[in-house]
């Protein structure tokens with residue numbers, strides 16, 4: 001098994017097609033630590049719900065893939081409460097140690113280094129996506145990640161690493177990717193897509209685009225995409241939760257807010273608004289030039305919590321029109 005460094009062929013494919021599926025970055029059971037940690041976290045939330053009299057069947061015998069699905073089937077409110085606890089208010093709340101271990105996993109960083117070089121900044125814009133069976137909540141419409149980022153970052157490469165924690169396939173709602181259109185800039189996005197996500201309407205996607213790729217990826221693999229690669233995700237028609245996390249990285253030369261600790265009550269400063277996604281904290285995750293700047297777990301948690309407190313203030317990102325217009 002490789003150390004994660006991508007071959008020239010893989011790098012060329014990524015830059016040509018705007019994505020790359022590495023089906024075997026890890027051994028299939030390597031994401032087990034994060035799965036186990038999140039399963040324990042869910043167990044804690046389930047206990048709280050039971051204590052508050054909101055839940056009687058904890059489905060404690062169910063494994064990580066099934067427990068949330070069964071609780072959700074009993075009560076959508078309880079399912080939502082668990083997802084909210086995991087995701088936090090803005091989507092990326094979970095800061096367990098294993099989340100950080102994944103973010104700084106040497107194989108993942110070796111793959112990222114192949115694309116952006118050795119000085120790597122990780123973004124707090126990472127998301128846990130528990131797509132529960134039969135619900136439309138986790139079905140994400142067509143978008144480019146740059147639709148969510150500041151326009152001054154459109155020219156910079158921000159890598160999305162989509163890491164499935166189950167074997168992700170068309171039945172349980174893997175990603176769909178539009179290849180080879182990532183050099184055509186940011187397409188028109190609209191607000192008010194499914195579940196509040198941004199959407200690129202079909203008519204705003206390039207008519208001459210190739211057929212979308214069904215980006216199936218086994219557990220242990222990763223799907224890499226650029227910030228300009230249009231993608232969406234499909235419904236989960238199975239009885240398991242389609243667990244995944246998506247992580248984002250960029251070269252330290254791309255705009256970021258590393259080292260900034262904005263005052264909680266402060267209006268967003270110009271310096272802070274230089275980041276590609278100012279509401280959330282960036283941090284150095286690998287540096288050969290300045291190893292002393294590499295973030296440790298404690299700083300990671302502190303930065304995340306700090307920005308959580310600040311980001312409730314307004315940070316204008318981009319002003320897209322509503323979908324109905």
Ligand SMILES: O=C(O)CCC(=O)C(=O)O
Nearest residue numbers: 129138140162233244246
């Ligand atoms: O996991 C999904 O279903 C969607 C993920 C996504 O759109 C993203 O990572 O940008």
